[in-house]
Amino acid sequence: MEQKNPMLEIKNLKVAFRTYGGKVHAVRDVSMYVNEGECVAVVGESGCGKSVTAKSVIGLNPKSSIEGGEIFFQGEDLLKYSEKQMQTIRGDKISMIFQDPMTSLNPTMTVGKQIAESLIKHQNVSKENAMKEAVEFLRLVGIANPEKRVKEYPDSLSGGMRQRVMIAMAMCCHPALLIADEPTTALDVTVQAQILELMQDLQKRFNTAIILITHDLGVVANMAERVLVFYAGRIVENGPTRSVFYQPRHPYTWGLLKSMPKLSADSKEELISIEGAPPDLFAPPKGCAFAARCEYAMEICREHQPPFVDVGDNHCAACWLNMKDVPDENRPDWMKSDHVSLEEVK
Amino acid sequence: MKKYVLKRIAIAVVTILVLVTIIFLLVRLLPGDPFTSEKTNEAIKAKMMAYYGMDKPLIEQWFTYIKNLLHGDLGVSLKYPGRTVNDTIAQTFPYSASLGIRSIVLALAVGLVLGTFAAQNAGKVMDYVCVLIAIVGVSMPDFIIGTLLQLIFAVKLRVLPAGQWTSWDCKILPVVALSLYTLSLITRLMRSSMMEVINQDYIMTARAKGLSKFEIIWRHEIRNAILPIVTTMGPLTAAVLTGTFVLEKIYAVPGMGKFYVQSINDLDYTMVLGMTTFYGIFLVTANLIVDILYGVIDPRIKLADGGGGKKRKAKPAAAGKEA
Numbered sequence: 001m002e003q004k005n006p007m008l009e010i011k012n013l014k015v016a017f018r019t020y021g022g023k024v025h026a027v028r029d030v031s032m033y034v035n036e037g038e039c040v041a042v043v044g045e046s047g048c049g050k051s052v053t054a055k056s057v058i059g060l061n062p063k064s065s066i067e068g069g070e071i072f073f074q075g076e077d078l079l080k081y082s083e084k085q086m087q088t089i090r091g092d093k094i095s096m097i098f099q100d101p102m103t104s105l106n107p108t109m110t111v112g113k114q115i116a117e118s119l120i121k122h123q124n125v126s127k128e129n130a131m132k133e134a135v136e137f138l139r140l141v142g143i144a145n146p147e148k149r150v151k152e153y154p155d156s157l158s159g160g161m162r163q164r165v166m167i168a169m170a171m172c173c174h175p176a177l178l179i180a181d182e183p184t185t186a187l188d189v190t191v192q193a194q195i196l197e198l199m200q201d202l203q204k205r206f207n208t209a210i211i212l213i214t215h216d217l218g219v220v221a222n223m224a225e226r227v228l229v230f231y232a233g234r235i236v237e238n239g240p241t242r243s244v245f246y247q248p249r250h251p252y253t254w255g256l257l258k259s260m261p262k263l264s265a266d267s268k269e270e271l272i273s274i275e276g277a278p279p280d281l282f283a284p285p286k287g288c289a290f291a292a293r294c295e296y297a298m299e300i301c302r303e304h305q306p307p308f309v310d311v312g313d314n315h316c317a318a319c320w321l322n323m324k325d326v327p328d329e330n331r332p333d334w335m336k337s338d339h340v341s342l343e344e345v346k
Numbered sequence: 347m348k349k350y351v352l353k354r355i356a357i358a359v360v361t362i363l364v365l366v367t368i369i370f371l372l373v374r375l376l377p378g379d380p381f382t383s384e385k386t387n388e389a390i391k392a393k394m395m396a397y398y399g400m401d402k403p404l405i406e407q408w409f410t411y412i413k414n415l416l417h418g419d420l421g422v423s424l425k426y427p428g429r430t431v432n433d434t435i436a437q438t439f440p441y442s443a444s445l446g447i448r449s450i451v452l453a454l455a456v457g458l459v460l461g462t463f464a465a466q467n468a469g470k471v472m473d474y475v476c477v478l479i480a481i482v483g484v485s486m487p488d489f490i491i492g493t494l495l496q497l498i499f500a501v502k503l504r505v506l507p508a509g510q511w512t513s514w515d516c517k518i519l520p521v522v523a524l525s526l527y528t529l530s531l532i533t534r535l536m537r538s539s540m541m542e543v544i545n546q547d548y549i550m551t552a553r554a555k556g557l558s559k560f561e562i563i564w565r566h567e568i569r570n571a572i573l574p575i576v577t578t579m580g581p582l583t584a585a586v587l588t589g590t591f592v593l594e595k596i597y598a599v600p601g602m603g604k605f606y607v608q609s610i611n612d613l614d615y616t617m618v619l620g621m622t623t624f625y626g627i628f629l630v631t632a633n634l635i636v637d638i639l640y641g642v643i644d645p646r647i648k649l650a651d652g653g654g655g656k657k658r659k660a661k662p663a664a665a666g667k668e669a
Binding site for chain 1: 547548550551552554556558565566569643644
């Protein structure tokens with residue numbers, strides 16, 4: 001599938017952290033792209049490399065952890081940038097908001113100052129003007145009485161308001177890309193919806209692209225045009241949200257979708273979960289990382305990494321079951337050849 | 347705020363009253379009395395006792411003392427005729443205070459820098475050097491440091507005077523010797539507090555904003571890391587000021603320490619009581635100031651209402667989840 005100059009393009013990114021226990025291969029060969037103004041969701045369970053990939057984009061992982069790959073942002077390879085150069089990108093062209101608004105704001109600085117800080121740093125505005133802009137941004141993110149709030153400390157704001165402040169802080173320099181690392185996980189359900197709505201609103205207003213990292217498939221369905229499914233440091237499936245949700249082409253994605261709780265009235269069903277645990281990233285398995293938990297695993301799955309193939313419509317997946325040579329009876333019903341096109345094995 | 351401060355002052359007054367009473371009783375429990383010596387006989391002693399009002403019941407003496415204390419009068423020395431406690435303090439305390447304050451300032455300045463520096467370079471050689479300095483400083487008693495510095499700089503190298511409190515160069519060795527313990531304590535505290543702050547989420551936020559390392563340390567890390575240090579400044583001031591006693595002797599500084607120790611040996615009741623009370627007021631005030639300062643630095647601590655009124659020991663990590 002051809003893409004005309006994606007704004008962000010990650011190619012073969014590999015990230016590993018040295019720890020006392022050995023080397024953790026957190027991201028193992030991830031390639032992805034984000035177009036201008038679009039919202040891409042990244043889903044997967046904890047420790048699958050979603051956040052690490054995102055932090056690599058904004059340069060918040062230690063430099064030594066990058067083992068290989070390229071990250072092109074507006075045509076420039078960010079991995080070749082020095083720390084100083086990255087500082088001019090961070091908060092200005094790419095910004096990030098975090099999971100827990102309770103701990104993500106400095107408790108000893110007023111929210112106004114914390115917002116003004118980025119403006120002063122990147123936009124070359126005076127302190128007074130920055131504070132005025134901070135008030136406007138607080139108003140924009142839906143905080144009532146911003147003139148008063150701007151002088152308050154994070155302590156006197158609720159979780160939802162703090163996340164609004166975080167968003168104001170991230171958006172105040174009109175970044176081209178916003179990385180939202182589980183922005184609603186720590187919030188009440190009602191507040192979640194408001195925050196997502198706010199993000200969508202600002203996305204349209206400033207034409208900002210969003211990488212939305214989340215566990216919540218419901219959020220993905222609402223927000224994202226495309227979805228990337230991470231498993232054990234790799235992308236196992238990606239494609240347009242609709243296509244991935246209705247025709248998953250990887251057993252892991254299917255498992256994720258199946259394990260979503262349903263809201264049927266008198267359902268006493270137990271929640272479905274995927275048996276087992278993700279593999280040890282100190283020593284990632286040779287074949288498909290999901291093979292050990294996959295009920296359709298074949299011999300080849302344990303031996304060889306499945307290729308990442310396009311199954312049509314810009315929808316790609318890394319699973320041997322998508323290959324034409326695999327006998328149909330090995331495939332689960334939802335993947336049978338009569339409703340999906342299969343790939344030729346090289 | 348006003349209510350809180352008033353309440354704290356009231357508590358401080360009670361604290362001092364209790365302190366005075368305890369010392370008042372304790373000195374009298376010591377064997378002997380101020381007037382016993384080879385030259386005095388019973389008749390003279392009785393006369394002396396009567397002269398100083400010590401023949402009256404203890405409770406009456408106590409009331410008299412408190413009454414005088416409220417007028418700012420700490421009494422006269424029982425040992426040296428014509429010398430009042432007030433005068434003695436007025437003459438000697440400035441030396442002790444000058445030594446103490448210089449030491450605290452030095453300890454704070456160097457300790458905060460070393461601690462920050464060590465935390466920023468955690469696990470590297472410079473970190474170990476700082477930690478080593480801190481461990482040596484905490485574990486060596488001041489009389490050893492004092493004499494050691496004298497030996498090196500005054501006797502062997504002959505670059506600094508060994509004692510006195512006159513020109514500026516006399517002051518270097520005693521100030522350094524006195525500050526070393528506090529300096530080490532502050533270094534270690536600042537290091538661990540800083541390490542905790544560095545791993546906080548809001549530091550990640552600050553980095554994500556594109557701030558430089560220096561901006562992050564200066565604007566976001568130090569202010570949060572310094573809170574536990576502020577709490578300890580009250581007791582540390584106490585440690586430094588009482589620590590002057592030994593070093594005053596070693597460096598021949600004409601401070602209060604010498605008289606304090608002497609008056610205990612002499613069983614000079616009024617002198618002991620007076621100086622203890624003076625220190626008591628001094629330290630309670632220091633703690634009070636620290637408590638109020640705490641509220642200024644950390645907005646999470648509301649000093650407004652009386653509810654409990656106690657300072658909350660806020661670790662930077664425990665950013666309240668109450669909202």
